[in-house]
Amino acid sequence: MHVTHLSLADFRSYARVEVPLDPGVSAFVGANGQGKTNLVEAIGYLATLSSHRVSSDAPLVRAGAERAVIRGAVTQGERSQLVELELNPGRANRARINRSSQVRPRDVMGIVRTVLFAPEDLALVKGDPGDRRRFLDELVTARSPRMAGVRADYERVLKQRNSLLKSAAIARRYGVTKPGRASSRAVAEPPGEPDDSGTRGGSGADLSTLDVWDQHLAHTGAELLAQRFELIRVLQPLTEKSYEALAPGGGPIALEYRSSAGLTVTHPDESPDRSEIYEQLLTALGETRKQEIERGVTLVGPHRDDLVLGLGQLPAKGYASHGECWSYALALRLASYDLLRTEGNEPVLVLDDVFAELDARRRERLAELVAPAEQVLVTAAVDDDVPGVLAGTRYEVAGGEVKRA
Template sequence: MYLRKLKLINFRNYHQLDLKLHPKMNVFIGDNAQGKTNILEAIYMTGTGKSFRTSKEREIIKMDKDKSYIHVEGEKKYTSVSVEIKLEENKKKQMKVNGVTLTKNVDLLSNVHVIVFSPEDLKLVKEGPVERRKFMDIEISNMKPRYYHQLGQYNRVLIQRNNLLKKIHHDRKYMATLDIWDEKLVELGTSIMKERIKFILRLNTLSRLLHRKITDNKENLEIKYMSNIKEVHDEERIQHYFHRDLKKVLDIDIQRGTTTVGPHRDDLGVYVNGIDIRIFGSQGQQRTSALALKLAEIELMKAETGEYPILLLDDVMSELDVKRQAFLVKSLRDIQTFITTTDLNALSTLNLEAKNIYYVEKATVRQNDEKDINELKSK
């Protein structure tokens, strides 16, 4: 799929912006804090309903304004798509797809498929398990909106169980209702783990192949799903051992007032030639692995939805060496891509003939002609 038009009103530092977009490559160049990433953030929101930069929607509305508006028009494999999002201070977010009002964020997920790749993603391998769980949950949700719904339910049950544990710590009479929450936690948690297992198995196969290409067959990447529940082979065994482990750690959970077993504590193992590169890998190995994971994610979404997603590259090219840049760009030939950068020379591997180049300064976006591009490259 690809987007044709983007319209913003009072979004971040933009008063109003209307852009016609290239179906392949769109490059936004400018100094920091001029508004480049804001454009990518707006596009991401039309696909997910959320920002990849903040959980506070008030930050998205332009300072001194109380309303914000995003509108994109695009083409999918068999149909056109139009998405509108209106944000208003102290009011619920309004969303429309092809003029039809949506009541739930989950209903937005299957319309504009989008993946973001930023310098933070290059830290995916070496950061803590929270980041890797977030990676799994975002990507599975984008492909399967039902997972997003189940994850929300699981987190709500988890909060209820943790609150109950705190009450039990002070008064054991509350134990009577614990089994009810345990049953629901196991039911939802099992569904989440099943989807994660399937996702990681497919991700492992694709990322290993891509990683071999990037490293000229010198390194072998392996991704493992690391659950704190010992048996995660099939639904029946997951449920059995989830129940068992909840009972085994019950005294600890009551003392701490929190649930220490379940998918909210899981992680990914990332290995190169059998070595855990989260701990022992070089920066180059960690970045190569993160790149392979992101590219594999794109192929997974293509397999799941029947078309490539839109890719947002937020200042990531400058973080990669020339070899990794070239591999990334070669992989994007069939994908509409939005790139932000402070230095056009950092994009030396790009073929500029099939792209739109925009110069961004103080929330003003100007499409550059060939003369502008040559001047920018010479600086």
């Protein structure tokens, strides 16, 4: 698969730009602040419906514009498709395929697939658990686009459940029930301790619907966790292979999933099935209900889990050197690429200003490993940052224009 044309309107620094693209390597070269990353960010958005740089859509719309449009023409084998996304901050985004059929934005997922290497990748090793959860879930969705709906359902249920718990916590603290959408069924009663069933939130906030939300959360959470466990099972050997290629003799490495529901998985081949995960999530939710009511937040579920990256006998976070962290992060990305490629739809490789961050040995090794890909998009401040093995089409990026060199 490769992108043959990128069109942007009011996206980031570009009022309008048209960029024809070829298979193989394309390098966007220009001084910092000229818009190189904006181009690959747009392609990444077509694949993931999110940016690797910001958490909301508002910064993606050019200053003074109401909306931004990203269009990408994609070819896979003999089939070509045009994907269009209209970004409307504060309102629903819109999507079209082949100009005619309007669809939900998440329905375009899977048409474009990318694997991104960027300076932010160090957060996979050094950052918070949320960075690693996002890595897992984006890869899960790239493998199975339907999981975008499962993730959205889980977030919706979690938001509703947290709203109910927050109402109960407020009621417990002040002895009153705060009216609101999630607490509309609450009944004001004198303050008191929760009963054994946990259906009363201290002040009498009615939590009779909490059991239903528990079931919904466990159902969608079990689906997401099962996909994460399966991903780790297939990703582990690929990551080991990639790490050895980048840092020979530097391992061993291990991917260990730690679940807030007590489902710690140290050997992916022994991970539980969906029904077992569902039951364990329900049990854990029941066991933490009193604490959740007191704190007003859901304490159990995929949103509280972590992927622990082991290097040798220790976790990489806090113990690995800077170079080892880079090798680990790159190995995870290379493993992601290998996994998606073997499953039938080779992704576009995007290397966003990553070579400037690497020492000479890792730079050359990474370049050799990615060079055979069907399409590689590289950004760099100067030509010298692009390894010679990645010879290909060069684009000069400056002043809001993109010109083939």
